[in-house]
Amino acid sequence: MKIALTLxxxxxxxxxxxxxxxxxxxxxxxxxxxxxxxxxxxxxGSCSVLLDGTLVCACxxxxxxxxxxxxxxxxxxxRDGALHPxxxxxxxxxxxxxxxxxxxLVVTAADLLARTPDPTDDELREALxxxxxxxxxxxxxxxxVRLAAGAA
Ligand code: FES
Ligand code: FES
Numbered sequence: 001m002k003i004a005l006t007l008x009x010x011x012x013x014x015x016x017x018x019x020x021x022x023x024x025x026x027x028x029x030x031x032x033x034x035x036x037x038x039x040x041x042x043x044x045g046s047c048s049v050l051l052d053g054t055l056v057c058a059c060x061x062x063x064x065x066x067x068x069x070x071x072x073x074x075x076x077x078x079r080d081g082a083l084h085p086x087x088x089x090x091x092x093x094x095x096x097x098x099x100x101x102x103x104x105l106v107v108t109a110a111d112l113l114a115r116t117p118d119p120t121d122d123e124l125r126e127a128l129x130x131x132x133x134x135x136x137x138x139x140x141x142x143x144x145v146r147l148a149a150g151a152a
Pocket of ligand 2 (some may be wrong): 100136
């Protein structure tokens, strides 16, 4: 089946299998490998994207459900060649080790700061609680988000 959606600000079309996930379509049909597949069960957050401005796990959304909707992936956060402030802060704070969780964390943190520009530590922890990182111990990730929020 053919779907059309707005992907990182551009109208895109693809032929998809009715049962395939949005995550699969993003990576394999639309050439956007930023969203990662670490569990495919909605547990890790590595596939986090915005669907009409709402944070979702792309592995739990069918590609067909994205028909006519607006999707923003980690690739769509940069503007005019400049990294998003959260992306800059992850680099500056050294919040990346293997990097597998990073795209999902960046999308989640950008969503948090868009809604809550100066989050408390509790709000920050709650917002990022659906994103699992096996490497960093989270301290530098929290530092990065605080840095992006201008609170560090
Ligand atoms: S791959 Fe989607 S939540 Fe883990
Ligand atoms: S940096 Fe490796 S899983 Fe987070």
